[in-house]
Amino acid sequence: MDLFKLLMAFLIGGLICVVAQLLIDLTRLTPARILVLYVCFGVFLGGVGLYTPLFDLAGAGASVPLIGFGANVAKGVMESVDENGLLGSLMGPFTASAVGCSSALIFGYLAALIFKSKSKRT
Amino acid sequence: MENSKDYKKRIKRHTPKSPIFKDCLLAFVFGGAISAIGEILASLYIYFGAEEQTSYTLVTVTLIFVSALLTGLGVFDNIARYAGAGTLVPVTGFANSVVSSAIDTKAEGLILGVGSKIFTVAGPVILYAILSGSILGVIYYFVTLFS
Amino acid sequence: MQKITYLEKPVYFESYSATGGFEEGRGPLGKNFDFIDNSDLFGMKTCEKAEAEMARINLNIALKKKNLSPSDLNVLVAGDLQNQCVASSGGLFTFGIPFLGLYGACSTCTEGLLVLSAMLSTSKTYTRGASVTSSHNSAAERQFRTPLEYGGQRAPSAQWTATASGAFILGKEKSHIKITAFMPGKAIDGYTKDQSNMGAAMALGAFDSINSFFKENNPDEFDLIMTGDLGHVGSNILEDMLREKITRYGTKLASLHNDCGLLLYDFDTQDVHSGASGCGCSASVLASFILPKIERGELRKILFLSTGALMSTSSVSQGDNILGIAPAIQIEYEE
Structure with missing residues (x-):
């Protein structure tokens, strides 16, 4: 267990969330827009090669925030383009986001079968 | 009566601001803690023999599962009202938006309810991930072609 | 041009009733409500149906208070926040009272009382009518905002949609x-x-x-x-x-x-x-x-x-x- 990396995961992961919180409080951007922004930013970071050093430094601090999801898509796309040429730009995105999307959808579906929404409480 | 500009100023004067410092502190602690838990889980999966890349993917799946469970139990929204971006930005927020939409639309049926509404909140995230990924792929293709 | 109508013959509140959910029950006015359902569901499976049932229960209470039956009412005006005001029509159609659905967002309560007063004060044949208005927190969240279990933060200026209903029976019989x-x-x-x-x-x-x-x-x-x-x-x-x-x-x-x-x-x-x-x-x-x-x-x-x-x-x-x-x-x- 790398304690320094654990600390960095906490700090970087926390800071990424603080930036989003500032955007919510100061600009009244809706959460949905912020998530979209973060995913696209992650794709950008992955594309220009800045994500890997961040990941090496912070591990889950980089991969757990939605930026990691975007960067993962970027990585998958570039690998797929290397392998399949231009067609890879259509194959890659879905392959790379498959695990996240599938698990969210499947767990979501199962939860819908089991649970019910409850009234909100103050 | 009052014109638009003056009234907007009046609204601004009377609308309480979000407690930014408190919000940010909570977002930092929760977001950091979720990331740190992810890091611990990753080391655990590596310890049990998973490859590094696989273990981080497993972390994502684990966090999505836990979020789904907490959402179903009705706990997630009560944490998130304090954590704010701290639970929204990690993959937990993405999972919660999928799962809460699914649970919520159960009454409208499994096909047209759950089936179509499961994407209402998470749809934009998936769409723009695919779209920006695809654009990156095209750029990357031509960059590698000419270099 | 906007004008105020002063009624030559006033219209009286013959009966009225309030029902609500858990948060309304534990609020400062909770003890004055005629009926509180702490589950917010009023015995129904979904919050939309619960709102309709809440409106039905409420009008029933208002009728009972004055020993009136639905056939004593000439008209019913009602509204709520659900799409196409379906909580009001769905919840109240079983009374068999001629029905007018209203939408004035959260102004519906006064809108209903206004429309009913106008009808009663001008019509010679109408003697009595009811106005019912309702909203349900969960139904409103689902329709206007996010799924109930969605984890979001509410802005300090945001308000809380009440799970509550008010029913009023207006008529020409004198009251206070x-x-x-x-x-x-x-x-x-x-x-x-x-x-x-x-x-x-x-x-x-x-x-x-x-x-x-x-x-x-x-x-x-x-x-x-x-x-x-x-x-x-x-x-x-x-x-x-x-x-x-x-x-x-x-x-x-x-x-x-x-x-x-x-x-x-x-x-x-x-x-x-x-x-x-x-x-x-x-x-x-x-x-x-x-x-x-x-x-x-x-x-x-x-x-x-x-x-x-x-x-x-x-x-x-x-x-x-x-x-x-x-x-x-x-x-x-x-x-």
Whole structure:
């Protein structure tokens, strides 16, 4: 267990969330827009090669925030383009986001079968 | 009566601001803690023999599962009202938006309810991930072609 | 042009009832409600059906209080926040009373009482009618905001949609409470698109109505000016504007003002931010708090204006401003 990396995961992961919180409080951007922004930013970071050093430094601090999801898509796309040429730009995105999307959808579906929404409480 | 500009100023004067410092502190602690838990889980999966890349993917799946469970139990929204971006930005927020939409639309049926509404909140995230990924792929293709 | 109708023959509140859910029950007015369901579900499977059932139960209670049967009513006007007002029609059709569905967003309570007073005071054949208004927190969240289990933060200016209903039976038989005047409100541009600041979006509408009404009325005769659901933010804006813009009576008007959205919940123990909202808010506060006070003679003459924010999720996402509206009725004590 790398304690320094654990600390960095906490700090970087926390800071990424603080930036989003500032955007919510100061600009009244809706959460949905912020998530979209973060995913696209992650794709950008992955594309220009800045994500890997961040990941090496912070591990889950980089991969757990939605930026990691975007960067993962970027990585998958570039690998797929290397392998399949231009067609890879259509194959890659879905392959790379498959695990996240599938698990969210499947767990979501199962939860819908089991649970019910409850009234909100103050 | 009052014109638009003056009234907007009046609204601004009377609308309480979000407690930014408190919000940010909570977002930092929760977001950091979720990331740190992810890091611990990753080391655990590596310890049990998973490859590094696989273990981080497993972390994502684990966090999505836990979020789904907490959402179903009705706990997630009560944490998130304090954590704010701290639970929204990690993959937990993405999972919660999928799962809460699914649970919520159960009454409208499994096909047209759950089936179509499961994407209402998470749809934009998936769409723009695919779209920006695809654009990156095209750029990357031509960059590698000419270099 | 906007005019106030003063009724030659007043219309009386013959019976009224308030029902609500868990948060309303534990609020300061909870003990005055006629029926509280702590599950918020009123024995139904979904919150939409629960709202319809709540409205049904409520009208039933109002009828029972006066030993009336549905056939004693000539007309029923009702509205709620659900798409196509389906909670009102779905919940109340079984009474078999001729039905008019209303939509005035959260102003529906006053709108309904106004329409009913107009019908009863002009029709020779109609003797009695009912007005029912309801809203349900879960149904409103699902329709206007996010899934119930979605983890989001609410802005400090946001309001809490009440799970509540108010039912009123108006008629020509004398009682201690009467409606003596009414004035429909104008839809006024609220100059904001912020769905989490409805109080601000509606305050101008309320100001416009109060301003028009007191051009020909003397505020010294009034004990209370009650708005529907402006909350803290909207109330502060309204009172500020009354003081600033109306030179003659402004300070008096501001001091007479109170808001149903500030009364339904306890701000210390219930985290409702700027206050209560929803059609059920002003309706249930009127039925559980204000009418009993008038009935006892503690209030002699009031102006009651439920405030509505006219918008839809599509109108807001297409960039339209939220409109505010505040129809007004004058309610008086009858010896």
